Amino acid sequence: MSHVMNTYARLPVAFSHGEGVWLWDTEGKRYLDALSGIAVNTLGHAHPRFTATLSGQVGRLIHCSNIYQVREQELLADKLCSLANMQEVFFCNSGCEANEAAIKLARRYSHDKYGAGRYEIVTMKNSFHGRTMATITATGQEKVQKGYEPLLPGFHYVAFNNVEELEQAVTDKTAAILLEPIQGEGGVHVADREYLKQVRALCTKKDVLLMFDEVQTGMGRTGTLFAYEQLGVQPDIMTLAKGLGGGMPIGACLAIDSVAQAFSPGSHASTFGGNPLACAAGLAVCRVLLEGQVLDHARRMGEYFAKGLSDCQERHRVVREVRGLGLLQGIELDMEGKVVVAECLARGILINGTGEHVLRFVPPLIITQPEIDRLLDTLTQIFSKQAA
Numbered sequence: 001m002s003h004v005m006n007t008y009a010r011l012p013v014a015f016s017h018g019e020g021v022w023l024w025d026t027e028g029k030r031y032l033d034a035l036s037g038i039a040v041n042t043l044g045h046a047h048p049r050f051t052a053t054l055s056g057q058v059g060r061l062i063h064c065s066n067i068y069q070v071r072e073q074e075l076l077a078d079k080l081c082s083l084a085n086m087q088e089v090f091f092c093n094s095g096c097e098a099n100e101a102a103i104k105l106a107r108r109y110s111h112d113k114y115g116a117g118r119y120e121i122v123t124m125k126n127s128f129h130g131r132t133m134a135t136i137t138a139t140g141q142e143k144v145q146k147g148y149e150p151l152l153p154g155f156h157y158v159a160f161n162n163v164e165e166l167e168q169a170v171t172d173k174t175a176a177i178l179l180e181p182i183q184g185e186g187g188v189h190v191a192d193r194e195y196l197k198q199v200r201a202l203c204t205k206k207d208v209l210l211m212f213d214e215v216q217t218g219m220g221r222t223g224t225l226f227a228y229e230q231l232g233v234q235p236d237i238m239t240l241a242k243g244l245g246g247g248m249p250i251g252a253c254l255a256i257d258s259v260a261q262a263f264s265p266g267s268h269a270s271t272f273g274g275n276p277l278a279c280a281a282g283l284a285v286c287r288v289l290l291e292g293q294v295l296d297h298a299r300r301m302g303e304y305f306a307k308g309l310s311d312c313q314e315r316h317r318v319v320r321e322v323r324g325l326g327l328l329q330g331i332e333l334d335m336e337g338k339v340v341v342a343e344c345l346a347r348g349i350l351i352n353g354t355g356e357h358v359l360r361f362v363p364p365l366i367i368t369q370p371e372i373d374r375l376l377d378t379l380t381q382i383f384s385k386q387a388a
C-alpha cells in the first residue's frame with residue numbers, strides 16, 4: 001500500500017532519467033515527452049547549460065531568507081520586468097501561490113484606494129487558477145470546489161470571450177478581472193483579440209485591474225515570451241510559474257508600478273519564495289530562451305506543429321477542432337481522450353488530456369521537426385486504427 005495520499009489518478013509508469021525531449025522509465029523503455037511535466041520542462045531534460053548553471057548554484061547557495069538581500073532574485077526581477085514591461089515582482093513557489101499574491105495585491109490596491117467595500121474579482125467559467133482555497137474559488141469549475149465550501153466571498157464568474165456578460169458583472173465593487181489568455185486546463189481555449197481589447201478598455205475606464213494568469217502560457221510556451229504579446233493587450237498584473245524555473249519550483253506575480261506600491265514590508269511573504277536556486281534556474285531559462293534562440297525555435301516549431309495537427313484534422317474525422325498558440329496545442333476529439341493518451345503511452349509518447357474529449361500537447365520548447373513528425377505519425381496511426 002502506498003503511503004502517499006491518494007490525490008492523483010496516476011498512470012502505471014515511473015521515470016528514471018531524461019535527456020532532451022526523451023524520458024526513460026525504470027524498465028528502460030524510452031518515451032517522447034510531449035507533456036513536459038505539464039508545460040514545466042521547457043528546456044527538456046538535463047539541458048547542458050541549464051544543468052551546469054544549477055549545479056554551480058547548488059554548490060554556492062541554495063537558500064538564505066528574504067530577511068536579507070537576494071542577488072539572484074534582483075537579477076531575475078530585473079530581467080522579467082524588462083521583458084514583460086512591468087516594474088515589480090513578488091516571488092513564490094508555484095502557480096497557485098502566484099495567483100494568491102495577485103488576488104491579495106488586487107484587494108490591497110483597491111482597499112487602499114477606494115475603501116473596504118470594493119474587493120470583488122471577476123473570473124471566467126472553465127478557468128483554472130490553482131488548488132488553494134482562494135484559487136479554487138477563483139477557478140470557474142465546480143469540480144475543483146465541490147466539498148470545500150464555504151469558498152472565499154467576492155468572486156463572480158462569467159463566460160470566457162463574452163464581453164457583454166463581463167460588462168454586467170463589473171460593478172462599483174469590482175477590484176479586478178482575472179483570466180488566462182489561453183485556458184489551458186479548461187481545454188485549450190484562446191482568448192479573442194477583440195474581446196481582450198474590450199476587456200482592457202473596460203478595466204482602464206473603471207480602474208479595475210486586469211490580471212493575466214500566464215502560469216501555463218508564459219515563458220515562451222505560445223511562441224512569444226508571454227501570450228499577451230501576441231494578443232495585443234497589456235495586463236496590470238501577470239502571474240508566472242510552470243515554465244519559469246525549467247523544472248525548479250518557482251512562481252512570480254508581476255505588476256505595474258502603481259499597483260505594486262500597494263504592497264509594503266509585512267504585506268505578503270514566503271519563506272522559500274525567490275530563493276537563490278530557484279531564481280538562478282529562472283535566469284538560466286531566460287538566457288537560454290533568448291540568447292540561445294530557443295524562443296525563435298519554439299515559434300517555428302509551434303507553427304509547424306499546428307499545421308501538422310490541422311492536416312491530421314483533415315484526414316481524420318475523429319478530430320473535431322485544433323486550438324492553441326505556439327507549443328500549447330489542443331485537439332478536440334469525437335472520442336474519449338484517455339483512450340488516445342493510453343495508446344500513446346503504449347507507443348512511447350507522453351501526452352495528456354484535459355476534460356473528456358481534449359488532448360493537450362505541451363512539449364519542451366526544444367522539440368525538433370523530426371520529433372514532432374514522430375508525434376503526428378503516432379496520432380495518425382491511432383486515429384486510423386480507431387476509424388477501422
Ligand SMILES: *Cc1c(COP(=O)(O)O)cnc(C)c1O
Nearest residue numbers: 094095096128129130184215216
Ligand atoms: C497549473 C496552473 C496553475 C496552478 O499552478 P500550481 O503550480 O499547480 O499551483 C494556475 N493557473 C494556471 C493557468 C495553470 O495552468
